Amino acid sequence: MSFKACSLQDLTPGEGLRIDSVSPPIAIFLTEEGTVHAIDDTCTHQDASLAAGWVEDCRVECPLHESTFSLRTGAVDQPPAKKGVRVHTVELDGDDVLVELSQDAPNLPPGVKI
Amino acid sequence: MIIDHLEEPLPGSSLLPTPSGDAYTDPEIFGTEQTEIFEKMWNCVLRADALPAPGHWQKATIGREEIIVVHTRKAGIQAYFNVCAHRGMRVCTAESGKNKTLQCGYHAWTYALEGDLVAAPNLTSMPDVDRKEYGLKPVHVRQWLGYVWVCLAEEPPDFEQEVLGEVRTRFGEVESIDNYGIENLKLGETKTYDVAANWKLIIENFMECYHCATIHPELTEVIPEFADGLASQRKNGEVHGSNFGEEIQGFTVDGTASGVAELPAIAPDQDRKYFAITVKPQVFINTVPDHVIIHRTFPVSESRTVVECDWLFLPEVVEHVQAGELDISKSVELFHRVNQQDFQACELTQPSMSSAAYASGGALVPSEHHIQEFHSWWYQRLGLQAPLPAASGSEKVA
Numbered sequence: 001m002s003f004k005a006c007s008l009q010d011l012t013p014g015e016g017l018r019i020d021s022v023s024p025p026i027a028i029f030l031t032e033e034g035t036v037h038a039i040d041d042t043c044t045h046q047d048a049s050l051a052a053g054w055v056e057d058c059r060v061e062c063p064l065h066e067s068t069f070s071l072r073t074g075a076v077d078q079p080p081a082k083k084g085v086r087v088h089t090v091e092l093d094g095d096d097v098l099v100e101l102s103q104d105a106p107n108l109p110p111g112v113k114i
Numbered sequence: 115m116i117i118d119h120l121e122e123p124l125p126g127s128s129l130l131p132t133p134s135g136d137a138y139t140d141p142e143i144f145g146t147e148q149t150e151i152f153e154k155m156w157n158c159v160l161r162a163d164a165l166p167a168p169g170h171w172q173k174a175t176i177g178r179e180e181i182i183v184v185h186t187r188k189a190g191i192q193a194y195f196n197v198c199a200h201r202g203m204r205v206c207t208a209e210s211g212k213n214k215t216l217q218c219g220y221h222a223w224t225y226a227l228e229g230d231l232v233a234a235p236n237l238t239s240m241p242d243v244d245r246k247e248y249g250l251k252p253v254h255v256r257q258w259l260g261y262v263w264v265c266l267a268e269e270p271p272d273f274e275q276e277v278l279g280e281v282r283t284r285f286g287e288v289e290s291i292d293n294y295g296i297e298n299l300k301l302g303e304t305k306t307y308d309v310a311a312n313w314k315l316i317i318e319n320f321m322e323c324y325h326c327a328t329i330h331p332e333l334t335e336v337i338p339e340f341a342d343g344l345a346s347q348r349k350n351g352e353v354h355g356s357n358f359g360e361e362i363q364g365f366t367v368d369g370t371a372s373g374v375a376e377l378p379a380i381a382p383d384q385d386r387k388y389f390a391i392t393v394k395p396q397v398f399i400n401t402v403p404d405h406v407i408i409h410r411t412f413p414v415s416e417s418r419t420v421v422e423c424d425w426l427f428l429p430e431v432v433e434h435v436q437a438g439e440l441d442i443s444k445s446v447e448l449f450h451r452v453n454q455q456d457f458q459a460c461e462l463t464q465p466s467m468s469s470a471a472y473a474s475g476g477a478l479v480p481s482e483h484h485i486q487e488f489h490s491w492w493y494q495r496l497g498l499q500a501p502l503p504a505a506s507g508s509e510k511v512a
Contacts, residue, residue, distance in 0.1 A: 018238075025238070041238075042238070047235060047238060048233050048237070049233060052224075052233045054214040061214065063215055063232055063233030064217075064233055064234075111236075
């Protein structure tokens with residue numbers, strides 16, 4: 001079941017948008033190359049919003065401690081985060097960004113509950 | 115008004131008084147200068163091309179404050195107080211760097227290059243925290259002559275009037291400073307001088323040329339008229355173009371040709387001449403036909419001032435220098451020596467400022483009388499009363 005997370009107009013190339021109408025919140029990214037991705041918004045190391053991170057080469061760098069996550073696979077590249085984030089399926093319907101949430105269990109940091 | 119009477123010496127009085135010695139040694143006076151002058155006026159802090167791409171930042175100290183100047187992603191060059199809004203730690207701890215965000219090393223409060231708070235541990239569960247209000251506190255920024263100027267005051271003085279207007283008026287319409295195209299010049303050389311002297315001694319030195327024939331043999335060789343003691347800067351802030359000597363081929367340490375291309379748009383009257391002005395409180399601009407020398411002074415304490423001096427040339431000149439095809443050292447060496455000679459004189463003056471023999475100050479000869487315009491400005495900024503002219507004037511003569 002997909003839902004409309006936002007519109008393309010809500011997105012800025014190279015930046016993320018936090019969607020907190022779902023729990024845990026997700027982050028939608030529009031890359032400079034024009035691709036749209038959705039991952040869990042919360043870093044797996046400590047409670048921080050990945051939507052505020054630096055996007056480059058289809059990865060987002062957590063704004064707090066420099067672990068980066070692939071926007072395609074959710075995999076993490078370096079500590080301090082050890083686990084990847086979930087990736088959600090994105091479909092575009094015109095300007096609508098439709099997201100189907102992953103059914104996997106999220107990797108949330110200590111202290112963050114759904 | 116008192117100062118106006120002093121502009122012309124009283125009959126029988128060639129000498130005008132300077133401020134008393136403690137103006138140059140008292141930490142309390144220096145503290146007032148920091149708050150009333152440096153923290154309220156526009157300061158020229160660094161070259162804009164020192165921050166070539168988004169993410170580059172550099173620190174600067176203005177008055178008592180440490181500032182971060184940043185090339186942002188979306189808003190050009192901006193500047194902030196280097197103070198974390200959370201618990202106050204210094205956000206940037208190196209002198210300069212390149213980062214995607216500005217992050218405090220204490221609790222990882224993280225600021226966008228544009229200054230907003232973008233991340234902090236558990237920030238998402240504190241939705242009431244305003245990202246602007248708890249961003250880095252901005253300072254006012256302007257760019258001019260290829261430099262970044264900042265003002266820490268909440269309401270800065272009008273840049274057009276205070277800085278641009280003053281410089282343009284003093285250079286005059288025809289001999290416009292704009293002719294030098296300083297904003298398009300590139301850095302050929304830069305030198306830092308750590309001077310053990312009060313900043314006012316350095317400004318006073320720069321404003322007069324009574325000392326030139328004594329301590330600047332190379333400069334006086336290139337500009338023989340400096341031997342008359344009259345500087346490029348004169349009464350009422352006027353700027354006088356000082357002529358090169360007849361045999362002189364260039365503004366170089368030995369007066370030989372510089373081999374450097376002249377700045378294309380200078381007026382005929384600016385050819386073979388040296389001009390200098392002071393932009394209060396901390397910039398000196400010197401122009402010659404083929405380069406421009408800019409001093410930025412940063413007072414550290416009542417007895418220490420750091421001076422950054424840049425030699426600026428046409429971009430193609432700097433390219434040739436970088437390619438090893440051109441040597442600008444003869445041009446640079448002339449003013450480097452002038453700087454060393456001036457700053458040595460200032461350093462040998464500073465210790466006397468606390469002497470009993472200088473307690474009531476010294477004297478200005480007629481070719482230095484325009485320095486009283488600087489002094490009256492200084493008294494006014496500090497809310498001090500200038501000493502009465504008749505009393506101090508006659509004392510000195512008697």
